[in-house]
Amino acid sequence: MLKPKRTAGSRDLAAIEMRRSLAQRIKELTEEPGEHLTPIPGLSLYHRTSPTPCFRASYEPGLSIFVQGRKRILLGGTEYLCDGWSFLLSSIDVPAQSQIIEASEKTPLLSIFLRLDMPMVREVLSRDDIPEGPPSAHRQGLVVGETTVGLLRAAMRMLELLDTPEDIPFLSPLAHREILYHILRTPQAGRLRAIATSGDLVQRTGRAISWLRENYAKPLHMEALASTARMGVSTLHHQFRALTGMSPLQYQKQLRLQTARLRMLMDGFNATTAAYEVGYESVSQFSREYSRFFGLPPIRDVKALKNVNTALESVV
Template sequence: MRSHLPPLPSSIAALAQAISGVAHTDGDYTTAIPALSLHRRNAPTKPLHCIYTLGLGVVAQGTKQVMQGEEVMDYAPGQSMLTTIDLLVVSHVTRASIREPFLGLMLTLESRQIVQMASEMELPHRLRDSAFRSISIETLDQSIVDALIRLIGLLHEPALLPRLAPLIQEEITTRLMTGPHSPHLHHLAANGSPSQHIAKTVAWLKQNFTQTLQMDDLAARAHMSPSTFRQHFRAITGTSPLQYQKQLRLQEARQLMLNQNIDAGNAGSLVGYESPSQFSREYSRLFGAPPQQDARRLRLS
């Protein structure tokens, strides 16, 4: 089996240069490759509540910290972060400056492609019982760094991008399936595994978070007893199903106020809250300020 070589400092510098060539100023950059976004920060940032989807995060310059539940993880140049299901996290850039800005990228992955690759690789049954992590940080492979540089380079070759980008994305996924992150991807793809059932439940929750939750119904959807379901859900997402739903509601309300200028009362109602006071109380507890005050603060920043 091919050894997985850590990236050379020169290749990480080349990746940082490739990102900087697109992300010229502070901000988040969507690209012509829908799965790829590039990120630049010229100073450390405050902790931000957000949702990480199935994908690969890479830091090329600077450092970042991610908190999932009570777990705190730091990752730096030469490391990659894999999230295997949709996770509610708090993240922030911890080291960045104008002279040496934080430079990173996110590449979302296709679950169907992962399942197909896992079946073609004849997934060992023992992986179903191995330790599973919904978020993991590992040293990058030199081969993946090279592929990421080539993928970003295609942004400057629009005529070639439609044909070559899918091939490079498939290459990256294939290398992830055989590298340090592979046990977690294999576990996610294992038919009938608890993590796969929880992943499907999380996907359903994202689409139906305004509904009133019945724990027995959620457990049945995951083909588990209520107690087993709660145990697996917390182990994988870092929170309880009800807390997960609550944070989904509050984050959606925040986006409604920020992007559509909807007032707090209507935002709370739209995401499923019947009591405005309960919405305001839980919003303040999560984001550190009442809804309207928080929205004003975000607009100013």
């Protein structure tokens, strides 16, 4: 499990108070649970009041700052734990499984998501007065760090702009730069640099990921996928695994299984219909792979999920 390391004195009174203030501000701006888009470009606020089962999620290049609650994310066999003292930095659109594990009406999960403006990131990194940190040894598409007082204050200043919409066009880019500056002062700075300077190979791998997300039900031919990404098959395998922790075939399988699970849960599909819908030619193979991935056969798993959702709704 990857989670931010706690340092002595990291939870000082200033950080505790800043975190409380930020949580209160998010509550004021999000009266109802859910995702709330804001007038600030790329900025969304999240307010969740109950735990959730584990579902597929995608993470675009961005920064999530958590101030309350806990979330668990799985990517390629690696587990990331985010709590009220964490930020999550994501690179290209990576596939992951996400689960809220701590949230309630009284103490909801509250977080901020800021989509990274990559030209701005590169501009900030090009400044001579930004210290050059060590390169990132972490190559996957997600990394978790511990929020600092400076980062929390910068986030609060960005949220305060929502009170004066006329100031947003001029001041929101300044607030965005300030947030980037504080990320560059954390141990995860190398990962932000890697995202900004990863170059052509990562962008090409992103094209392969996008193709798979849009065409997961189609047969996978590695030569054709490599051609889409404009790289050799072995290079694509290497880059794909470095970013996602899995091979393209494993990624396609996860997309198929997670989509089938959602169709059965939300649309009432039976296992046979769901299997064919997501591209399986053999229902028995689908059932075997589903059981290995989720721990239960399709029908039992969906029934258990429905029981969990019913129980959560009765609590709320």
